[in-house]
Amino acid sequence: DTQMTQSPSSLSASVGDRVTITCRASQSVSNYLNWYQQKPGKAPKILIYSASSLQSGVPSRFSASGSGTDFTLTISSLQPEDFATYHCQQSYNIPRTFGQGTKVEIK
Amino acid sequence: EVQLVESGGGLVQPGGSLRLSCAVSGFTVRSNYMNWVRQAPGKGLEWVSIIYSGGATYYTDSVKGRFIISRDNSKNTLYLQMNSLRAEDTAVYYCARDDGQGGPFDYWGQGTLVTVSS
Numbered sequence: 001d002t003q004m005t006q007s008p009s010s011l012s013a014s015v016g017d018r019v020t021i022t023c024r025a026s027q028s029v030s031n032y033l034n035w036y037q038q039k040p041g042k043a044p045k046i047l048i049y050s051a052s053s054l055q056s057g058v059p060s061r062f063s064a065s066g067s068g069t070d071f072t073l074t075i076s077s078l079q080p081e082d083f084a085t086y087h088c089q090q091s092y093n094i095p096r097t098f099g100q101g102t103k104v105e106i107k
Numbered sequence: 108e109v110q111l112v113e114s115g116g117g118l119v120q121p122g123g124s125l126r127l128s129c130a131v132s133g134f135t136v137r138s139n140y141m142n143w144v145r146q147a148p149g150k151g152l153e154w155v156s157i158i159y160s161g162g163a164t165y166y167t168d169s170v171k172g173r174f175i176i177s178r179d180n181s182k183n184t185l186y187l188q189m190n191s192l193r194a195e196d197t198a199v200y201y202c203a204r205d206d207g208q209g210g211p212f213d214y215w216g217q218g219t220l221v222t223v224s225s
Contacts, residue, residue: 001168032209034210034211034212036152036211036212038152042217043201043203043215043216043217043218044152044201044212044215045215046211046212046213049210049211049213050210055211055213087151087152089152089154089211089212091205091209091210091211092209094157094165095154095165095167096142096154096157096205096212097154098144098151098152098153098154099151100150100151101151101152
């Protein structure tokens with residue numbers, strides 16, 4: 001199975017901050033890497049697919065990059081509605097594994 | 108409008124069974140890859156199972172032999188039959204569509220809570 005490791009597990013940031021979350025795969029997943037945002041009590045929502053493609057309707061302050069085993073999600077200027085948990089997921093093979101999540105909290 | 112609505116969760120004793128349903132509108136279940144994903148309280152997301160449009164099924168190791176994913180094309184509904192339930196199966200269970208091209212889970216249900224406890 002492909003293990004996905006996110007860092008950090010949590011972070012505190014202020015509105016307007018630039019935030020970067022990393023995700024590392026235990027083996028290459030090419031560009032089959034997706035990022036989800038999840039708010040408490042809600043289902044995850046797709047933000048980024050294929051490593052760097054912004055899902056329709058997602059604000060442009062979200063961006064992502066990477067390929068192979070190392071990936072990053074960046075929020076260029078954190079907004080109040082961005083405080084949430086972010087999950088990476090590989091869709092290269094079965095099982096479609098997720099990272100453990102990164103909780104972005106208000107400083 | 109696309110909607111996925113899960114039901115069937117609840118409290119069950121260890122060793123018991125439960126069947127989850129995911130009623131879909133807005134697309135055809137049989138033409139898509141469909142998944143179950145779970146999230147234990149305070150934990151991350153865990154992929155559980157997938158059914159391909161062609162009918163092939165796959166499971167995470169911890170549920171193999173205990174869970175069965177299926178669909179009813181006439182009802183456009185996805186199911187997860189869960190047997191021999193354990194405390195560690197306690198989680199919110201989500202159904203989600205997979206675009207089948209190695210892409211993301213683009214549509215999700217709201218989740219249904221399964222609690223396994225005596």
